[in-house]
Amino acid sequence: MKRVHFIAIGGSAMHNLAIALHKKGFHVTGSDDEVFEPSYSRLQKHRLLPEANGWHPEKITGDIDAVILGMHARPDNPELQKARELGLKIYSYPEYLYEQTKNKTRVVIAGSHGKTTITSMLLHVYKTLGRQFDFMVGAQVKGFDTMVRLSDDAGIAVFEGDEYLSSPIDRRPKFLWYHPHIALITGIAWDHINVFPTIEAYNHQFELFAQTIQPGGTLFYYSGDPVLSGIADRGVSVRAVPYTEIRAATKDGQTVVNVNGRKFFLKIFGKHNLQNLSGALHVAKETGIDEKDFWEAMQSFEGASRRLQLLAGNEDSRVFYDFAHAPSKVRATVSAVKEQFPGKRLIALLELHTFSSLNREFLPQYKNSLHSADEAIVFFNPRVVAHKKLPEITPCDVRKAFGNSSLRVINDPAELKDFLSRLKLSGSNLLIMTSGNLGGLDISSYANSLII
Incomplete structure (x- = not known):
């Protein structure tokens, strides 16, 4: 049984990863200075909630296989210092996600907007069609208990690729850790000014991300974004495929998509979601999903939490x-x-x-x-x-x-x-x-x- 300790276990992504590893059979412990809902109840349900708030260096022992460091912790965290003294392997959570899926086909959805929605669409389609898959998504999705799943039997892993920092001691964007076989970038619009003080610095991270796609892989990108088109035109070393938005009509407040003469009624709407749909369809087909099955499944998709x-x-x-x-x-x-x-x-x-x-x-x-x-x-x-x-x-x-x-x-x-x-x-x-x-x-x- 592998022993894993989380420093700042209460974080949104961190507590979901902790639960996923617990379900996989790992011995999981963790600490945090304060844990809020919904992390509190979820950790408590799985008996992973720390007994007391605060940092406890005595929890860090030589038999721990991995320490996972969350963004909420500070670089001078006493548990982190103890782990370093003992020479333990310290991971950021994106680094550990890669470690757990390095022998799988990895799909990563990136971009300044829409990445949570597209990732959620793919999860919904795969689940509806009975496909086995691992995943990490940045919001709660209806039909899923957690935002992370790791298993031994799934051959594919679908990750939402965030451009923010990996950890307090690893200032690389999270998505640079995943090394996808299939990647999608929805669009680029300057954000995180505290980390990327110029537009050029921010845009460059996505160029670096495109360079991490594995040989023989595929990059899908929204063709209406000039920055993305520039990245593709400069010659990424993989197949680069542009996409546009799905054509649709609105009837009585519903979105209607006509595919080969058949109408599919969707619960989501907006031009940005028609772009998201197109991207999700491209990725789904690349991973072996039939287009008709995709649209059948999407009719019951209600969106991710707090996305319209x-x-x-x-x-x-x-x-x-x-x-x-x-x-x-x-x-x-x-x-x-x-x-x-x-x-x-x-x-x-x-x-x-x-x-x-x-x-x-x-x-x-x-x-x-x-x-x-x-x-x-x-x-x-x-x-x-x-x-x-x-x-x-x-x-x-x-x-x-x-x-x-x-x-x-x-x-x-x-x-x-x-x-x-x-x-x-x-x-x-x-x-x-x-x-x-x-x-x-x-x-x-x-x-x-x-x-x-």
Whole structure:
């Protein structure tokens, strides 16, 4: 039995990997200074929850086969120092995912937007069709208990490829560890300004990723992205295949795809999702899935958690919840909802929460991103700005950056709560976009009360 210890086990990806290894028969231990939901309950269910918060160097012993270091830990973490003193093998979680799947066919979905959705689409198709596969995805997907699965019997592993740092002591992007046989890049739009201070530095990571594709492999990329086209034109050493969006129609709020004279009715919508569908179809076919079977399976796909998730609604009004936070994601998501329901007034609420979005230098990237909404509100919490040790921003800064002098900007959680409590959605749709928590509000509890 292999012994694996997690430093910062409570992280979103970390606790899922811990559970996956536990299910595989490994002896798993871990530590963290604080564990939040849903990690807390999931770790507790599998008896992996640390007995006490904090770091405990005495847990690090010479019989541990691997130490997995999470991003939440600091480089001077006492458990990390003890592991180094003992000469233990220390992995980042993407490095360990590769270690567990290095003899499998690896599929990696990368890009600044859409990678979670495409990965989720593939997982749904493979599961629906009864195929065995390992995976790692960045959001909860309906029908899956965890966001990571590792097994001995699957011949294929599907990973969402994140460009953020691997660990506190490994500042390479996570996706450079996976060495895929099949890769897809959805599009590139500058993000993570704290790590990649220039557009050029950010774009270069995807060029490096393309170079990690295994000999004889395939790169699928969205042809409408000039940066991606440039990467492909400069001559990657593998087969490079462009794709465009799937053609579809909208009928009664549903997306309808016509394939060889047969209509398939889908629960997802938006031009960005039609691009995601096309990418997923290309990868599915490359891994041996018949096109008809792909479309049959996709009819029951409801999306990943917080990816245009319908929280509440009726024929008159709807409340959607989305993870969108980067400018390109915000722009695509707002446009998708407006185009799908052209007769409805659209109210868009965006929280600025990430390091990039709260950075005064980066804010102008959001110009006109909320333009498709009939009413737009931007919320940010000054406490989060201070916690990230960023210079203060003002509502005036936000309005100027978004290019909308009449934009409603809220920077007080109590004011946001009051705004939502008085909001009535008769004949309107509400789109909430955040990677944060809206100042501690439980938006799910508000959703039904907003529908008249």
